[in-house]
Amino acid sequence: MRETMYHSDAVWQQYGQGPDYCERAAVVLDLIPEWAQWILDVGCGSGDVLRALTAARQHLHAIGCDSSYVACIRAPQPVICAALPTLPFRDKSFDVVVCLEVLEHLDEEQYVAAVREVDRLARYSVVIGVPYRETLQAKYVLCASCLNSSHADGHVRSYSIGDLYNLLPAFQLCKIVLTGIKKKRQSKIGSWLTMRIGGRYYHPKLFCCPYCGSDSFLEQRPNVPPLLGKLTALLCHILTMYARPMPYWIIGLYERRRAY
Template sequence: MDLAVQRAETRKSPQERERIDDLFRLVPVGGGLALDAGAWDGHLARRLAERYERVVALDLTAPTIDHERVTCVQGDITALNYPDDSFDLVLCTEVLEHVPTERLATACAELARVTRRHLVIGVPFEQDLRLGQTTCRSCGRRNPPWGHVNSFTMDRLRGLFAGLRIEATSLVGQRTGTNALAAKVFDLAGNPWGTYGQEQGCVHCGAKLVAPERGLTTKALMALGSALYFPGVWLRGYQPGWVHLHLVKE
């Protein structure tokens, strides 16, 4: 499937619409200049342009967004090329979970530095990174699902944004986790149910992730892994999938 079509289809899902609507309930209405840090397909930048006079859409590769109030730029949130207090609002969602862990604190400090007042972030909530992981057929190493190298709790988020006040918090969606035995069995099977449809390549070698072939051994291990996994889901249940925070610089 073409990448643009795949992204558009993702945005149409009920879960994605619920998540984005929840996120924008925290975005202050009205303002001069906003930054969409990690603009991806430009969907959120366009929505911000309904509320702000000008929007800067920033990503590692400059986005292509045809909108009179949106300026597309190339940039890295770990080293933003803007003075302190440049934006009335900074929005950052679907980004921090991808930032290399050793650079995460720097990225959060940069987001806080360039906002004048409001910062709205969205990250997966307490994600179990063993569930949905993949195995790279090029280097043989395991990858977290969707290239998510960071997992977030409320305590971790408070520490990362210690200099800002939490104005509002919202939890949305649902997800579950796995257990050590099921994860080990799926590892032995080559993680055939991993997120191989993701855009991101292997976080270790950059190669495209390709699902393993499902021979008899793989199928037997999948059956065993499922037997270990599903009772745990039934006992543990589900938890919110995403946490959204509206942070304020005093």
């Protein structure tokens, strides 16, 4: 993962709280087999899932790892500051590897290596969680310093149910759960019109440009008339009103294929 706002403690003060995250942790707990003892939470963040797992099952040995040092400080021990695709564990060290909200941040090269590493570490099962059918353009932020645009949360991939089937070739997808409060999403066409034609961009609470590190952003591209921006934003808003509400996450349980 690139150096981003995820290395700021302000992000982790808010992350992992609220009913959405409680529901997600309950789903993950439900997917982990009762007999599993050694669990690795890759990208554990401030540890909301780790806390839920160890509180519910006292016999679990749950270890977390995250690339963000400030997140690791907030997470329950034991936790290691490390990131995919190179984690300091032996092959097949864990019964289950949990990997939530990580893969959508990785570019193609990082992604291939990360999937290979998860395969190397998991003995029996893998739980993968990613945002469900996210419209990436809806959260593009325009940097005020370098005028590059990037996703507010650093996401570079979007996942549908079909995308999960061939994610881990050595594993079989056994169960899929959609979780998180259902909300209406901006459509791809609405977001594209707003950004490309209207020149309007997302307004984040916290921002760190991955290109230049600036924390200032613009809501309107300077060379586009603001009225055009307002009109496309209104059109996008109308399209969103008719959108179907969808849950935020998709979580898949994978089991290692048996060799016959």
